[in-house]
Amino acid sequence: MKILPRQTRIPVGISQCAMGDPVRYNGGHKHSKVCTELLARCFEYVPLCPEVAIGLGVPRKPIHLLVDKASADVDAVRVVGVDDPSVDVTDQLRDYADSEVPQLEKIRGYIFMQNSPSCGLRGVRRYLDNGHGIDSEGVGVFARRIQQHFPHLPMEEVGRLNNNELRENFLTRVFAYDAWFRYVEGEGEGEGKEVAEAESEPVAEKRPSRIARIIEFYTAYKYLLMAHNQDATRALGRLLADSKAMPEDELAFAVRGRIMQILSRPASRKDRTNALMHSQGHLKEYLNKEEKAELQQLIEEYRVGHKPLSAVLTMLRHYLPRSPHAFIHSQVLLAAEPAELGLCDFH
Incomplete structure (x- = not known):
């Protein structure tokens, strides 16, 4: 996929x-x-x-959050008028x-x-009924x-x-959440394309089951997820491997939740470098000695902060057609990132 x-x-x-x-x-x-x-x-x-x-x-009279004590639960609040607390x-x-x-x-x-x-x-900010601010929880x-x-x-x-980094992270999460519904749940424009392709196939090979699509989605996002949190990505892989007894809806909810949780942690340069090296590993046998050295050097220059991520992705995409393996072609990590789409620098 x-x-x-x-x-x-x-x-x-x-x-x-x-x-x-x-x-x-x-x-x-x-x-x-x-x-x-x-x-x-x-x-x-x-x-x-x-x-x-x-x-x-x-305009309107201002309102604020009222609690009865500092340790109050996040949901144990009332929204009342600042001037008139009887307005709730x-x-x-x-x-x-x-x-x-x-x-x-x-x-x-x-x-x-x-x-x-x-x-x-x-x-x-949360307040007590005497008007004093108590915390910012x-x-x-x-x-x-x-x-x-x-x-x-x-x-x-x-x-x-x-903030550029926070904006990039939010965009990454929105793109992934949207892709989940288009590909796993079959909503929106993705469904039409997949169905159109399936119509030319034998009936038995039409649209994969939902569980198969969940696994395919994780597979396509694997290296991008590793760039955000390697340990959590491996744990998610184990969950999928042991998921045969889980009800379909429960599995979908759990996997989507874990994917969004992993992506909510901004990708580090170290983890991105690891994911890029994994991607390089799938291409090495299709590169000559000079090309492998050039790609390895570029990844190292990214790791130490001398080259942008887009430079490495561009070179990986340049070599991508040489590989016949579907796995590396499916990797979302190698698609255009928010910065490459011009969505991160704004003045």
Whole structure:
């Protein structure tokens, strides 16, 4: 199985204020050019503002997260008015998140506004009923509900996407999550192409079973996963090898979850170098002495930080047609990375 790039933009949820819409409590916005001018090249946004959606209006009185003690669980919070604590919109925000689930089933990532009592993903300030800030351990109630509905969905905060490494990691996760649904679950444009190819084959050889597609997906992502976490990737391989007794849905959920967890750890130069050397190993017998030395030297120059990853990938792709083996041709690691797509440098 070779995972091809999506030909249309990927649907991604986003906090509406990041689009430049004046929906914040003070009548302003938090426009993100990274989101609207850079990532919009590959994302089709689904903008939502839960606070406006539940009728709080613009402008509106500010709200914050209330807890009864510092050790309170992440879900043991209320969203109340700063000036009037009797205004409690906790259940309304959760109910709104529940109501949006059908629409959000199609998204492949979500970009939330940081520090928001409804949309913040991490580090949201929590307060005691006397108005004193107690900690920054909160998660926005709407964002938390979306996490519970879609536990593997790639999520990030608007502000963190200004960092090239974090942006690249988010893009990698969104691409993988989208590819999972296109290839494993047969949703979207990938299904049409696969079915079209299958129609020319004998009936018995048509579309592989879902379990076979799960294994094929892991195989295609293996070296990219190794670039993020070698030990976890090997553990996932063992899970698949011993999965015959697992129900199909349980296996799919577990594998998808582990893949997204592995990819959430940014790839290190050391682990990427290891994955590149594995890729080189599949090509060595098809290269002459000078070509092998040149490729090995380029990988070493990447390892020490003297050459970009794109230089190594370009050379590996140059030699790729020489190998007849499907495994190395399927590797997502060798496909265009976010940086090569022009999605990581923004000024």
